[in-house]
Amino acid sequence: MRRDGGDDQATVLVCDDEAAVRFAIAEVLRDAGHHVVEVASGAEALRALDDEPDVVVTDLSMPGALDSNATRHAPSEPVVDGLGVLAGARDRTPPIPVVLVTARGSERVAVQAMKAGAFDYLAKPFELDELVATVAHAIELQALRRSARRAAAERASGRPMLGESPAMRTLFAKVERLAHRDVTTLVRGETGTGKELVAMLLHNLGTRATGPFVRFNCASLGPELADAELFGHTRGAFTGARDARAGFFQRAHGGTLVLDEVGELPLAVQPKLLRALQDGEVQPLGASKVERVDVRVIASTHRDLRAMVAAGHFREDLYYRLAVVELTVPRLDDRRDDIPALARYFAARHAERFGLDDVRLSEALTTRLAARAWPGNVRELENAIGRMVALSSGGLIDVDALEEQEAIAGPGAHAPSPRAETIGPNATLDLRHELATLERRLVVDALAASHGNKSEAARRLGLSRVTLLDRMKRLGL
Secondary structure, eight states, X not given: OOBTTBTTOOEEEEEOSOHHHHHHHHHHHXXXXXXXXXXXXXXXXXXXXXXXXXXXXXXXXXTTOBXXXXXXXXTTSOOOOHHHHHHHHHTSXXXXXXXXXXXXXXXXXXXXXXXXXXXXXXESSOOHHHHHHHHHHHHHHHHHHHHHHHHHHHHHHTSOOOOOSHHHHHHHHHHHHHHTSOOOEEEEOOTTSOHHHHHHHHHHTSTTTTSOEEEEEOTTOOHHHHHHHHHOBOTTSSTTOOSXXXXXXXXXXXXXXXXXXXXXXXXXXXXXXXXXXXXXEEOOBTOSSOEEOOOEEEEEESSOHHHHHHTTSSOHHHHHHHTSEEEEOOOGGGOGGGHHHHHHHHHHHHHHHHTOSSOEEOHHHHHHHHHSOOTTHHHHHHHHHHHHHHTSOSSEEOHHHHHHHHHHHOSOTTSOOHHHHTOOTTOOOOHHHHHHHHHHHHHHHXXXXXXXXXXXXXXXXXXXHHHHHHHHHHTTO
16 A cells, blocks of 8 residues: 555554554554554454555454553454454455564464465564564565556556556556455546556456456437447337347446446436446336346546536436546646656557567657647557557657657647748638648547547547548548
8 A cells, every 4th residue: 555645655554452562563664664554453453454554463362452542342343363364364355464473482373374374473572673674575575466466457458557657656556456346436537548448457456357347438329329228128129129138237247337438428317327326226228127237337537527517417416426436547748757668668569560670769759759748648649659650660760750740730739830830921821721631630630549439539529420420531531
């Protein structure tokens, strides 16, 4: 676990029913630079495991423990010893390392605990330096476990989630904590930041990783079609429904359903989504009975849902059901330190795709990329790198490749056109030609940013899909 304001600070849970011993251990570990959480009983320690500490240091024997408020446990609360804390920590994903503190003469029990999965044990009285070293090794082990899990999840996702900037490390830590907690999550962020990858990591790192991973795009669908697609329909439920069909909720049973751009979901469908989230039940269109579904829902949006609620465009109760936990994916402009690594990864990926050898980006180019504005975020950066690699013959790609792109397309929709700065008072322009050129560029950029998905490109351009297809035909695309 990482704490805000200290990305490299590990959290140690210290559990001992003797206040003096607990205080001494905690102070030593704080002096070593760790964040320490103190509890006085095994039962408290089990509850504190929900916050995912990096390591646990616990006394083995804790009879008649007092809680942190120095009051006796209620008779209904069972007394949990160090072995009980160990069992709880081993049940976590990944398991949390446990260092047991034992009294003299308890070595036999401690060895049994080691066989049960304890990281190590220290016999009282122990050297404080030995405690600090043992905890440091346990933290290193946990960091390796989490790194391995993330790498496995990224392999399953098909691409890594690169980033060493503070904003991304904070996001990674939250994703790792949330992944195995079966909680509805709202992933927010601008278009192109990588919200879909965050959703995939939450699934692949979690307990539902072996279940289905289903994505539903809420944009550009009318109420009836969105209802039928999400919850299914019976035969004859509407014109053209020749056969019964399972909805996306039913297809995601036992796994994860991602609601892409949930802010676009028609208001008329939102009550049924609310019911599915509250009760775990869906009613197919045209059916008289409900069906039970077991689905984890992850919603994503580039919109401000709170503002939409205030404007009456989104249900407030549905917002709170979706946003049990919110994750925000940072803009690329807020994580510029990650741009060189991202650029090199995309270059290698596209070089493999195009069958090119030894594709490298010059230092001048990566510096220029890191300084440039990226309103389309990671997706725009990937598209730019992909174009440069596609037009290269392999080897070193220098800054002139980016300058050539900018000369053709302009430095970005947010920046003034270079052509506009050169128009003199006596200049003449073919307005129709200029507008057609601008229209073509905007359509091409929208299609590239949407990876060829015409519905998504139409949404970006503020057009209907039919209108976009008509314009593409007119522009010869």
